[in-house]
Amino acid sequence: MHHVQLWNDVSEKGLKRFTDHYVVKQDIEAADAFLVRSKDLHGMKFPPSLKAVARAGVGVNNIPLDQLANRGIPVFSTPGANANAVKELVIASLFLTARKLIPSILWTNNLRGPDIPERIEANKKQFAGTELLGKRIGIVGLGAIGASLANTLHELGMTVSGYDPHMSVESAWRVSNQVHRVTNLEELLTTSDYITLHLPLIDSTQHLLDERLLGKVKQGATLLNFSRGELIDEQALATVLKSGRLSNYVTDFPNAFILSLPRVIPLPHIGASTAEAEENCAIMAVDQLKLFLETGNIRNAVNFPSVELPYAGKRRLTIAHQNIPNMVGQIASVLATEQINIANMINGSKDGIAYTIIDIDNHLDETISLEQLNAIPGVLKTRLL
The missing domain is CATH 3.40.50.720 (NAD(P)-binding Rossmann-like Domain)
Structure with a gap:
């Protein structure tokens, strides 16, 4: 079960994409993920359980990107949705500026009296525009x-x-x-x-x-x-x-x-203020959040690289780590020591952050300890799916 804390009103069309495997509400103590629009997260104390933040929109000025990246937490946005x-x-x-629509409407609305048509014809030249x-x-x-x-x-x-x-x-x-x-x-x-x-x-x-x-x-x-x-x-x-x-x-x-x-x-910041844009942003944010929580794949993160590996049903490790030499080698060495075979792997980096997805040949009844991976200097967060 995944727990998603909702910080702002989000379109119901987006929220309906969460399945029964999700608990989505505004009051959650140990959230796996945050879903936000305009909520200012700067200065917030984030719970240790937090794995991701999704912003239903493009601007992320309200989110401390570097702080979350250094904790291994990707922040998703919704480019193109609005x-x-x-x-x-x-x-x-x-069209508003080319045809001087605002001054012409204001002038016409202030006209009073019986001779309005005549006055319009006499004064309309002042509103001549361009194509x-x-x-x-x-x-x-x-x-x-x-x-x-x-x-x-x-x-x-x-x-x-x-x-x-x-x-x-x-x-x-x-x-x-x-x-x-x-x-x-x-x-x-x-x-x-x-x-x-x-x-x-x-x-x-x-x-x-x-x-x-x-x-x-x-x-x-x-x-x-x-x-x-x-x-x-x-x-x-x-x-x-x-x-x-x-x-x-x-x-x-x-x-x-x-x-x-x-x-x-x-204009009063209405660029994305349409019902359709709000729905598109909510749907995209929820889908990206679900993709990450369920498969570890990262799409449209602002502070992380985009890294996707087709999910074939094998057990999967994800490791967020600093983008420094020999990190992948150290991770592979730890797995080899524990007799774990790598079936497939992908790695990507963005600035100082890197992210590795590893599918492993390991049955559900076999234990895997993440302690040795977490002990590697530079490892920020690990998950076992």
């Missing part, structure tokens, strides 16, 4: 959202450029060959009528768009940010908005300073 929701909101925002057809959009980040967005905008008739120095093979297969890939961010900024950000917030991307780069954006361009507010230097952003170099800044991450700036179109 991609369509964010993509559709970006497209809606493009997206033929305009160039630069997409910074070609992951699940950026790749899907690039294809759709190309079909809408826009000229699409993409920048992603860390583009995965999987993303490359998804992107249309009609999307122009640029290798220099400055080139994208200086040539794009619209710029949209789809990057994770990590050390190397914080304030990616700084004073120098924002000063390079094409005159009159529109910047859209549905990733993270911290990707942009706010003081530099204020300069280009006040000067008019940026005609609009659409953001899903407003704060007091951003709301004080001109030509800002703020």
Whole structure:
């Protein structure tokens, strides 16, 4: 029986994927896993029983990734589960700015009196916009959202450029060959009528768009940010908005300073706020959690490598350990000493963390001691399935 502690409300469609072998509730003393959305886990004392954390969403700023990795605990996210929701909101925002929809709606709603049709005809020129057809959009980040967005905008008739120095093979297969890939961010900024950000917030991307780069954006361009507010230097952003170099800044991450700036179109962090996205995230989070708890396979962990070995029904050992030389050799030596034969094995690493799955020829009535494995310097956590 696996015990899963639920820290936030999660879509019932996801929770229904747990079988009778799971106890899922909010109050569990010795949880095998946490299932969270927005709950802040920083500063929390984690139980010794904890084996995994699953986040029903993409952002993991609310989870102490390094701390959990160093305890041998993978943290799963759900990349791509909310991609369509964010993509559709970006497209809606493009039309919103190109056709000046917000000021035109506000102006029209304030009209009173019998001569409204005449006043509309006399004043509608001030709301003349532009068409997206033929305009160039630069997409910074070609992951699940950026790749899907690039294809759709190309079909809408826009000229699409993409920048992603860390583009995965999987993303490359998804992107249309009609999307122009640029290798220099400055080139994208200086040539794009619209710029949209789809990057994770990590050390190397914080304030990616700084004073120098924002000063390079094409005159009159529109910047859209549905990733993270911290990707942009706010003081530099204020300069280009006040000067008019940026005609609009659409953001899903407003704060007091951003709301004080001109030509800002703020949205209340609703990029993934659709019923479908919440269901998709919950289903994906639960499935990945079950996969790990039942088979030891790791898929879409943020702080661990992706490691999967087909589960053939043999007894299985999983070892989370530091990514240092001779770890696999030491593990194999311990098993050989105990007369345990390795039937199949796979190993993967990510930064300072490595993970090894070993299927063994060992019957259920034969005892296996994990003490010798746990005694190897650098071993973080072991499991016997």
